[in-house]
Amino acid sequence: MSARHLRTGWVSGVVLSAVAAGVLTAAPAHAVVGDPVKDSYGFAAKLEMFPKGDDAHVARSCSAALVSSQWLVSAASCFAEAPNGSTKVAAGTPAFKTRATIGRSDLTREVGTVVDVIEIVPRDDRDVVMAKLARPVTGITPLSVGSGAPLEGEELRTAGYGRTKDEWVPDLLHQATFSVSAVKGATVQIAGKSSGAAVCQGDTGGPLFREVGGRAELVGVNSRSWQGGCLGVDGKETRTDALSARTDDVAAWVQTVVNRDNAAVLRGKDWTKAKHLVPGYFTGGSLGGSRHMDLFVAWEDGSASLFQGAETNNPKGPFTSEYVIGRSGWGAAKHVAAGNFTGSGSDGLVVGWQNGHVTWFPHVNQNGFSEEKELRKEGSETWKTYAQHITVGRYTDNPLRDDMLVVWQDGSVSMFQDLGTNGLGSEKELLKKGAAAQNIEQMTSGEFTGKSTADLMVRWKDGSASIYPGVSATAGFHDEIKIRKQGSSWDYARALAGGAFTANDRAGDVLVRWKDGNVSLYPSVDAAGTHTEVDLLK
Structure with a gap:
């Protein structure tokens, strides 16, 4: 699969399989998947961009993950002025006012934290960006950044706030299981493994992670997808493969930014x-x-x-x-x-x-x-x-x-x-x-x-x-x-x-x-x- 033919930028999201028992709220019956993500994925974040600087006009939304009390990791293309074009963005203040909602798997609940993004630090060689929050987040355990490379055939998870089969703007965080198809340079190619798994619009920048000993460990961030089965995509498109930008080989860079x-x-x-x-x-x-x-x-x-x-x-x-x-x-x-x-x-x-x-x-x-x-x-x-x-x-x-x-x-x-x-x-x-x-x-x-x-x-x-x-x-x-x-x-x-x-x-x-x-x-x-x-x- 040639990466340049994939849909890029903010047009990305996640549709989920059922999760472990103990979830308090069931997903809508018409969703591609059964259950929303479990509350333990509190590190997941939703990003909203406001081009006019107010809360009335949302330009786009993406997903991200908290990797320290004051830093998120996401996709650089989320912050690009033309997200379907180049993934290159300038370091500094985001081009649009950007708001992050963290620790709120159900967006209708008054839990977690809502805070502005005040600075971005892009990684030049891949679709990855670090986003600094206006203040530290407390009460949420950040996602650790793993240093082990993803392996072909390895089972990974991804989570985000993107579209489902029938919902344009879901209120629930979803997750799905994928398997690694190939690892090439700064990217990892994944294919849906759980039933209905697909990466859809709204989840660019969402974390790709493995679970080790009951703890999640970041491997990459969602970058591009065929979006087969996602709402608004031509019904002839059935491919659900996606491409993520690796983070395991830039873990030291992530830590350097956090410690800066x-x-x-x-x-x-x-x-x-x-x-x-x-x-x-x-x-x-x-x-x-x-x-x-x-x-x-x-x-x-x-x-x-x-x-x-x-x-x-x-x-x-x-x-x-x-x-x-x-x-x-x-x-x-x-x-x-x-x-x-x-x-x-x-x-x-x-x-x-x-x-x-x-x-x-x-x-x-x-x-x-x-x-x-x-x-x-x-x-x-x-x-x-x-x-x-x-x-x-x-x-x-x-x-x-x-x-x-x-x-x-x-x-x-x-x-x-x-x-x-x-x-x-x-x-x-x-x-x-x-x-x-x-x-x-x-x-x-x-x-x-x-x-x-x-x-x-x-x-x-x-x-x-x-x-x-x-x-x-x-x-x-x-x-x-x-x-x-x-x-x-x-x-x-x-x-x-x-x-x-x-x-x-x-x-x-x-x-x-x-x-x-x-x-x-x-x-x-x-x-x-x-x-x-x-x-x-x-």
Whole structure:
């Protein structure tokens, strides 16, 4: 089949076969297929172009897929002024106002997100484009981009909002099964495998993907189709073959585009004014997600920011967006730590205030804070005067709830287990007064050594730094590992934050805010120490 004879541009869509059980709404009886797509394909997006800049005149529609919180992948031909001609488009602002609807398999429901596309980055050698959204999308897991080439005979799926046999503009997202006929250069040729499967008008740019271990993995995007069986096509046309643009061999380019702006997120702020750096899973949760940890920052002027973690591994840009979620009051925070205190997979904050008040926010996200709960009343002399440092980690065998360590003025160290259930009512002494803990300058929790419980990282007043592996309620502190010598450059560290910023297998990275306002990331710290330093403000 010669590609140049295929219908090109926006004239593309998907007609589906039946999907797995559990779908809530059946497809119309007159549709080519039986059931709409299952809700797990939340990454699917519908694109609408408005040439006059208003919502009254739709020029065309296409399909796309969310591949990061703020980027879609689609077909470049969707954005061409003459979509049936060249697929070449200029990078920058789209020629037409473009609106994306994401996470809404039934377009009549008020779910998901509707947001404008503000920028496109085309791939010059194929019909692929990256489209940047005006703001990040939350609550939807992006489609991962696979790097394995499609194989002849392999079964793949595609999904989109295109026409069916009898509907011009369906309200339902549909999906179909195809098999790979051939792989040639930057394209993959597919043929319908499930009953009635065809690629129709309205689904150019829709994702072509495989399912691996229950998860979808992008292989390509729909580009051209014969459209056999689609509404409005001459009845003599029976061919249902289609051509998709490959993405597996440009996966690194996709990641580069996604990461492009990440490195700039932390710049332009005076980091000497950052009082607390607090890592946590605030905007997406830690259970089953692909994103890395977010960073909560309390500033000296009383404001608070939440920097959203990236989906991809990019040590030079681990955060994608900043949300200002508090504008006053945080200058009075003496101690701030984050942890999972509810077992939900979403972290909250425990705060020790300068007046001795200790409170807990069970959940925090880009929209602000949940209802504040009191753990100690204002004026508590114990917490006002004697609490010197706090950190939170999984120090007991409970895999879903974190514990809090407190270093007191006399050098003793206490553990408070399961704050969500016990509040501050289950104190256990790990070190007695007069211990070396009096010399702690900063500390943070992390998973640096692979032990069953969290490790404690300490920066001492003499500039040295240590890791205590596997701190627990029963064993306490043991087996100190020195990772920085006395008088090291860490003497200039003013805040430490251990977390999963570049990978999700363990929270083994460390952020350091220095005296001069620079911020560094040390990826994958382990018992051998800090290997590589990445300056995040360059």
